[in-house]
Amino acid sequence: MKNKTEVKLIKNRAIIKFEGKNFLGEIGIDGRIFKALTYARISVGVISQQAIENGISVLVSEADAEKAVNCLINEFEQERKSGKVSLIYSINNVSVIGFVSKDFNKIMSELGRNNIFPLILNQVAAENRVNIVVTSSQDEKAKNIIEAEIFARPKTVHLAIIGHGNVGSTLIDQVLESSEEIRNRKKIDLKIVAVANSKKIALNRSGFSENWNEEILVAERPSKVEELIAFSQQNQLENLIVVDNTASKEFVKNYPVLAENGFDLVSSNKIFNTLPISEYRNFRHILNKKNKKYLYETNVGAGLPLIDTIKLLHLSGENITRIKGVFSGSLSYIFNNFSVRDEKFSTILKEAMEKGFTEPDPREDLSGSDVARKLLILARELDLINEFGDIKIENLVPENLRNLTKDDFISRLSELDVVFDEVKKSQQKSHVLRFTGDLHGDLQKEKGELDVKLISVPVDSALGQLKGSDSIFEIYTESYGENPIVIMGAGAGAKVTARGVFGDILRLSENK
Ligand SMILES: NC(=O)C1=CN([C@@H]2O[C@H](COP(=O)(O)OP(=O)(O)OC[C@H]3O[C@@H](n4cnc5c(N)ncnc54)[C@H](O)[C@@H]3O)[C@@H](O)[C@H]2O)C=CC1
Numbered sequence: 001m002k003n004k005t006e007v008k009l010i011k012n013r014a015i016i017k018f019e020g021k022n023f024l025g026e027i028g029i030d031g032r033i034f035k036a037l038t039y040a041r042i043s044v045g046v047i048s049q050q051a052i053e054n055g056i057s058v059l060v061s062e063a064d065a066e067k068a069v070n071c072l073i074n075e076f077e078q079e080r081k082s083g084k085v086s087l088i089y090s091i092n093n094v095s096v097i098g099f100v101s102k103d104f105n106k107i108m109s110e111l112g113r114n115n116i117f118p119l120i121l122n123q124v125a126a127e128n129r130v131n132i133v134v135t136s137s138q139d140e141k142a143k144n145i146i147e148a149e150i151f152a153r154p155k156t157v158h159l160a161i162i163g164h165g166n167v168g169s170t171l172i173d174q175v176l177e178s179s180e181e182i183r184n185r186k187k188i189d190l191k192i193v194a195v196a197n198s199k200k201i202a203l204n205r206s207g208f209s210e211n212w213n214e215e216i217l218v219a220e221r222p223s224k225v226e227e228l229i230a231f232s233q234q235n236q237l238e239n240l241i242v243v244d245n246t247a248s249k250e251f252v253k254n255y256p257v258l259a260e261n262g263f264d265l266v267s268s269n270k271i272f273n274t275l276p277i278s279e280y281r282n283f284r285h286i287l288n289k290k291n292k293k294y295l296y297e298t299n300v301g302a303g304l305p306l307i308d309t310i311k312l313l314h315l316s317g318e319n320i321t322r323i324k325g326v327f328s329g330s331l332s333y334i335f336n337n338f339s340v341r342d343e344k345f346s347t348i349l350k351e352a353m354e355k356g357f358t359e360p361d362p363r364e365d366l367s368g369s370d371v372a373r374k375l376l377i378l379a380r381e382l383d384l385i386n387e388f389g390d391i392k393i394e395n396l397v398p399e400n401l402r403n404l405t406k407d408d409f410i411s412r413l414s415e416l417d418v419v420f421d422e423v424k425k426s427q428q429k430s431h432v433l434r435f436t437g438d439l440h441g442d443l444q445k446e447k448g449e450l451d452v453k454l455i456s457v458p459v460d461s462a463l464g465q466l467k468g469s470d471s472i473f474e475i476y477t478e479s480y481g482e483n484p485i486v487i488m489g490a491g492a493g494a495k496v497t498a499r500g501v502f503g504d505i506l507r508l509s510e511n512k
């Protein structure tokens, strides 16, 4: 049962800390502290004794802090000389929050998740009455969190959307469209308070509306993570989630500092999960330490529920023996169409780009790197310690086009036509081209074998029948034997991917 009383916030307090050896429980010490402060006409608030640290803390008005310290220094002059009292000092800029709640543990865990750890906690258990002392830079945020809990108010979740290209802009629109329904149904108030591209970041404490695009046009702040962190701290924003919808190798370097500063993370960007295993593990260590979460369901199979399925199977002890299939939505579209249509390769590639299936630079797909990343991400979900360099990748980009700028490459797409015409013609009759990923070998060992390659398969085979931009993942396990678990569906596209990212945001929000 929630207890509906006011949550009181008293600002401009200071903690007077009194530290020493073996004086706790000694008759008269508390009395002398009070007497000295009363004589000095200083009113005393919350009191706490720390048995382990051997200290006493009292709360006074910040204006009285210096006077309180001096008066206690005088009172305990002898004990200071003998070393019995080692330190008397003040911690300024703190606030007291008083409330009544039966769900004390829940409130403390919500505060902790938001990096708020009270400096003093004073609880009258019989009355469910609690006073906590927090730094003033976190007091409003703490009050909001406590009120949301006690009064069962919709909890506000603050979102920072990094990257507003195909996936990012679709996600923003989806969030704005559904936010009212989510507030009513789930009691979660999703607020997009930051939107960034590679150059600028737009910040809006009250949350962006449908005209977010205009706000980013006139934004002047550089797209730096420091701007976002400072903004979240200055505005005391609780329940923070940063969403990475870039393909940036640079932005992922910010993940650890974001987790350190209280952000959970959601990412459609696959780069972080394919960094060297030491960085991959170190980040997970930071997440654990800071009680933060990182979700990336769309890293493999866009909106398809693949990572979760693999995670669950693996966690439940199911022995996954092989994962293979067509992992790329764009290459699925390209080869499904190129194999059966009388059309140039470059024309079909352009279609895939226009439909938003390819990476920002389509060579990430054609080179096999994007499929290789997906394969590595799955391998690591199985606790394999493969590195990107272990993957055998067939690169479909001719060597002379590999080192061009993206724009130069795109202006020379027609050079791909001859190459792929040859490949198409060289197939057996009734065969089609498919670009596949295969994680195999002894997956009980430290490393698996990862292969990424273009193959030619009979048109009536399972892979041969793939349509549109569908991906197919065959998951072989010990219990399922020769019949794999098959997950198939749209493997790329802004709408399905943004929906998958949105799902991750909701999963995090519900646990907040
Ligand atoms: N398109 C799809 O079907 C799928 C895409 N993804 C992933 O989604 C991500 C985004 O893809 P798209 O939206 O198609 O790309 P896009 O090129 O349309 O958009 C990328 C956005 O990121 C911004 N950006 C780049 N570097 C940045 C930085 N350092 N800081 C801030 N912003 C930066 C760009 O300004 C742009 O707004 C990629 O990582 C992709 O692999 C994942 C699954 C499916």
Ligand SMILES: N[C@@H](CC=O)C(=O)O
Pocket (backbone or CB within 6 Å): 298, 299, 301, 302, 327, 328, 329, 330, 331, 357, 358, 359, 365, 370, 491, 492, 493
């Ligand atoms: N470019 C990727 C998009 C999804 O990850 C693909 O084609 O699969």
